[in-house]
Amino acid sequence: GAVVSQHPSWVICKSGTSVKIECRSLDFQATTMFWYRQFPKQSLMLMATSNEGSKATYEQGVEKDKFLINHASLTLSTLTVTSAHPEDSSFYICSAPGLEGKNEQFFGPGTRLTVL
Amino acid sequence: GQSLEQPSEVTAVEGAIVQINCTYQTSGFYGLSWYQQHDGGAPTFLSYNALDGLEETGRFSSFLSRSDSYGYLLLQELQMKDSASYFCAVSLYGESGWGKLQFGAGTQVVVTP
Numbered sequence: 001g002a003v004v005s006q007h008p009s010w011v012i013c014k015s016g017t018s019v020k021i022e023c024r025s026l027d028f029q030a031t032t033m034f035w036y037r038q039f040p041k042q043s044l045m046l047m048a049t050s051n052e053g054s055k056a057t058y059e060q061g062v063e064k065d066k067f068l069i070n071h072a073s074l075t076l077s078t079l080t081v082t083s084a085h086p087e088d089s090s091f092y093i094c095s096a097p098g099l100e101g102k103n104e105q106f107f108g109p110g111t112r113l114t115v116l
Numbered sequence: 117g118q119s120l121e122q123p124s125e126v127t128a129v130e131g132a133i134v135q136i137n138c139t140y141q142t143s144g145f146y147g148l149s150w151y152q153q154h155d156g157g158a159p160t161f162l163s164y165n166a167l168d169g170l171e172e173t174g175r176f177s178s179f180l181s182r183s184d185s186y187g188y189l190l191l192q193e194l195q196m197k198d199s200a201s202y203f204c205a206v207s208l209y210g211e212s213g214w215g216k217l218q219f220g221a222g223t224q225v226v227v228t229p
Contacts, residue, residue: 032215043203043219044159093158097215103147103166103207105217107158 002028004096006108013084014116020080021111023050023094029074030096034105035067038091050077050094084115118142120220122204127226134191136223138204141185146207148180148187149217154200162202163189191225199227 003026013019023033031052036044048069049057056069068080081088092111098104120140128134138148147166151159163171165180165187177190191198201224205217 034216043221044217046216046218049216095159095217103149103164103215104161105149105159105215107160109158 002026002096002098002106004094004106004108006092006094006111008111009109010112010114012114012116015085016083018080018082019084019113020078021092021094021113023077023079023096023108025075025096025106028096028098030077031074032097033071033077034095034097035069035077035079036093036095038093038110040091044093047079050079052077081113084113086115089113089115118206118208118218120204120206120218122202122220122223124221125224125226127228128194129228130194130196132194134194134225136189136191136202136204136225138187138189138220139185140187140204140206140220142206142208142218144209145182146209148178149205149207150176150178150189151203151205151219152200153203153222159203164207194227196227196229199225201225 005024007022033050035047038044046059047062050069050071052071058064071077095105095107122138149164150162153159163178170179175192180187201222203222204220208216
């Protein structure tokens with residue numbers, strides 16, 4: 001199946017700093033990617049849809065100025081958490097869709113962000 | 117808005133059969149997917165139903181009834197490695213096209229010897 005990678009796999013930062021997370025589709029092109037956040041023992045919450053060549057679409061309640069998304073190429077989307085605070089500590093996961101008929105999403109391994 | 121309901125936890129012994137139900141209320145429904153997630157890992161795709169009926173993939177089967185806004189995942193011949201969280205997710209058509217997923221809260225399946 002298709003492979004999606006994320007980097008870094010974990011990051012610890014100080015409050016007030018910015019953190020960039022990369023999501024790459026390794027063996028296929030993705031004009032659309034999705035970013036999710038997952039708190040411990042909870043579900044995946046869709047944050048935004050990353051669109052290659054255009055602005056990201058954010059879900060209701062997600063601050064677009066805090067969570068900057070850039071879909072620079074057909075294989076790379078980045079999520080930057082700006083001015084991170086302890087409440088931003090979470091598991092961030094990206095995904096890319098596969099073939100439309102099967103509707104399978106390929107998820108990256110996730111990035112564990114801890115803000116001190 | 118959208119909402120999905122599934123049981124929070126199910127416990128069963130090795131070799132048993134487990135059914136995880138999922139009811140949903142959505143607009144713009146495309147289909148129902150099921151994902152498995154082990155602790156600390158990424159979700160992995162199990163099954164997808166766009167039409168009513170049963171889809172079988174090895175030990176896992178999934179069912180959908182669009183008229184009842186209901187689906188289930190059936191896990192047969194349970195193995196210890198099946199201990200994980202299982203999420204149902206509705207596929208929605210977003211501004212960027214298809215592929216947007218709304219996840220349920222997840223069902224923790226615990227398999228005991």
